[in-house]
Amino acid sequence: MPTAHLRVWRxxxxxDYYEYDVEYGEGMVVLDVVHLLQAHQAPDFxxxxxxxxxxxxxxxxxxxxxxxxxxMTRMNTFIPGETxxxxxxxxxxxxxxxxxxxxxxxxxxxxxxxxxxxxREADGTHRMGQVDIDRGQEFRKCIECFLCMDVCHVIxxxxxxxxEFAGPRFFISLANVAMHPLxxxxxxxxxxxxxxxxxxxxxxCCTEVCPEGIHITDNGIIPMKERSIDRWDPxxxxxxxxx
Amino acid sequence: MAQAAGTTRRxxxxxxxxxxxxxxxxxxxxxxEPLLIILGLGAFAVxxxxxxxxxxxxxxxxxxxxxxxxxxxxxxxxxxxxRFEGLPKWFSPAIWxxxxxxxxxxxxxxxxxxxxxxxxxxxxxCAVAEPAQTYTGETxxxxxxxxxxxxxxxxxxxxxxxxxxGAFKSFWFGGHIGGEFGIxxxxxxxxxxxxxxxxxxxxxxxxxxxxxxGLNQFTASPFRMVRRRLWEIFTIANENHRRWAWxxxxxxxxxxxxxxxxxxxxxxxxNTWSQF
Numbered sequence: 001m002p003t004a005h006l007r008v009w010r011x012x013x014x015x016d017y018y019e020y021d022v023e024y025g026e027g028m029v030v031l032d033v034v035h036l037l038q039a040h041q042a043p044d045f046x047x048x049x050x051x052x053x054x055x056x057x058x059x060x061x062x063x064x065x066x067x068x069x070x071x072m073t074r075m076n077t078f079i080p081g082e083t084x085x086x087x088x089x090x091x092x093x094x095x096x097x098x099x100x101x102x103x104x105x106x107x108x109x110x111x112x113x114x115x116x117x118x119x120r121e122a123d124g125t126h127r128m129g130q131v132d133i134d135r136g137q138e139f140r141k142c143i144e145c146f147l148c149m150d151v152c153h154v155i156x157x158x159x160x161x162x163x164e165f166a167g168p169r170f171f172i173s174l175a176n177v178a179m180h181p182l183x184x185x186x187x188x189x190x191x192x193x194x195x196x197x198x199x200x201x202x203x204x205c206c207t208e209v210c211p212e213g214i215h216i217t218d219n220g221i222i223p224m225k226e227r228s229i230d231r232w233d234p235x236x237x238x239x240x241x242x243x
Numbered sequence: 244m245a246q247a248a249g250t251t252r253r254x255x256x257x258x259x260x261x262x263x264x265x266x267x268x269x270x271x272x273x274x275x276e277p278l279l280i281i282l283g284l285g286a287f288a289v290x291x292x293x294x295x296x297x298x299x300x301x302x303x304x305x306x307x308x309x310x311x312x313x314x315x316x317x318x319x320x321x322x323x324x325x326r327f328e329g330l331p332k333w334f335s336p337a338i339w340x341x342x343x344x345x346x347x348x349x350x351x352x353x354x355x356x357x358x359x360x361x362x363x364x365x366x367x368x369c370a371v372a373e374p375a376q377t378y379t380g381e382t383x384x385x386x387x388x389x390x391x392x393x394x395x396x397x398x399x400x401x402x403x404x405x406x407x408x409g410a411f412k413s414f415w416f417g418g419h420i421g422g423e424f425g426i427x428x429x430x431x432x433x434x435x436x437x438x439x440x441x442x443x444x445x446x447x448x449x450x451x452x453x454x455x456x457g458l459n460q461f462t463a464s465p466f467r468m469v470r471r472r473l474w475e476i477f478t479i480a481n482e483n484h485r486r487w488a489w490x491x492x493x494x495x496x497x498x499x500x501x502x503x504x505x506x507x508x509x510x511x512x513x514n515t516w517s518q519f
Binding site: 062064065066067082085087090129131132150151153154156157158160161178179180181183193196198199200201202203204205208209217218222223225226227229230232233235236 | 267268269270271352355356359360365366369370371372373375377378379380381382386387390393397448449452453456457459460461462468471481482
């Protein structure tokens with residue numbers, strides 16, 4: 001059986017990396033190996049996980065420096081004998097080992113404007129064209145793994161910006177509301193400066209790490225930047241503006 | 244089932260709590276992409292500056308019809324050609340032209356991604372610590388001016404028309420439409436150049452938004468459905484915006500160089516005309 005050479009963060013902020021050798025089986029993913037480590041060598045090792053299917057977004061970590069879901073990172077993608085470094089998400093306060101406090105995200109989520117649908121039609125329904133609602137389907141694929149928030153340098157390298165900047169996951173939330181065919185909430189279109197959209201310099205790291213393949217930048221952030229600019233563009237009035 | 248094998252070793256490493264420029268656990272070659280961007284954009288910027296500012300000191304028209312004095316091939320850096328009496332020779336006609344496509348590319352969302360990473364190191368790579376101690380993004384002057392991309396797009400969107408017109412003229416000796424028809428390597432190069440620059444331009448994020456990206460209810464009218472269909476088509480170009488950005492940028496430089504070399508007699512253009 002092959003042996004994984006792991007280098008894993010242990011402890012809290014004053015912790016260290018520890019090295020472990022763990023034998024693992026064919027077809028395993030990084031989360032399996034972490035579970036083996038937990039079962040046989042480090043029973044107090046803290047790791048958050050749930051579905052093991054890439055859909056709950058719980059097992060986010062930084063594997064060899066790349067923000068990833070551990071359950072979707074296969075061991076056969078590493079070079080045999082390579083040391084695999086597993087670190088907690090760096091953007092969030094560390095609780096212990098691989099577990100971080102992501103409650104910051106839930107605080108932002110509470111500030112996101114809600115959908116305010118236009119009045120019902122005469123027969124009491126809300127009719128939407130399928131092509132109208134299709135656009136937002138991509139945004140609703142988000143599993144809230146918060147890898148995009150972790151990799152975003154605006155808050156990863158600059159803690160102070162957390163006060164001003166909603167972050168990629170929540171720009172997608174905002175786009176989901178602002179582009180909804182029923183939405184009439186004037187707040188959903190006001191991204192700047194309220195949600196700090198201009199802090200984003202569209203370097204697309206969020207898109208690169210998204211396990212759901214959401215085009216966060218191209219289909220979410222940039223269109224929302226463009227909507228923010230619309231109010232300064234007289235030509236938009238000719239073409240009816242947004243919505 | 245697999246089980247743990249032996250060794251456990253504590254390693255002192257404070258990297259996780261001491262952030263410093265370039266700090267990362269990434270083991271892939273993340274430095275390669277910014278390096279290539281620096282080389283690519285840098286070479287283009289230097290070449291374009293030299294070529295454009297030399298103006299009449301480095302001939303940019305080839306296949307000149309002695310009867311009319313008009314050229315068959317005109318470098319795309321000078322298309323459309325504006326000449327005004329009384330201006331000194333050192334004032335290059337490219338100055339009237341290049342500010343538009345260059346401001347379009349400078350504020351382009353793709354190029355911003357590239358040069359923010361490569362030149363500004365903001366960040367140098369994903370999950371790689373950046374050097375700046377503070378960061379305000381595009382909230383303040385001068386980077387807030389990136390929002391002028393919309394207006395740069397409004398100007399740049401007409402340039403493919405000029406380039407196609409120039410390419411069309413290059414199939415007629417001396418650029419005289421209806422005169423002596425022919426085809427040369429230069430005609431093909433100028434046509435491909437126009438196609439590539441068009442693909443880059445219609446893939447622009449601002450253009451995509453302008454067409455229908457701001458709409459929430461496509462089905463509200465037949466006109467909106469037409470706009471949605473166009474939006475879908477331009478989205479295909481948008482998904483390949485990076486590709487067309489690089490290919491069109493390199494090719495326009497190649498096209499410019501080709502016309503210069505033919506005009507200077509350094510190389511001979513293969514063509515069906517007997518006169519050049």
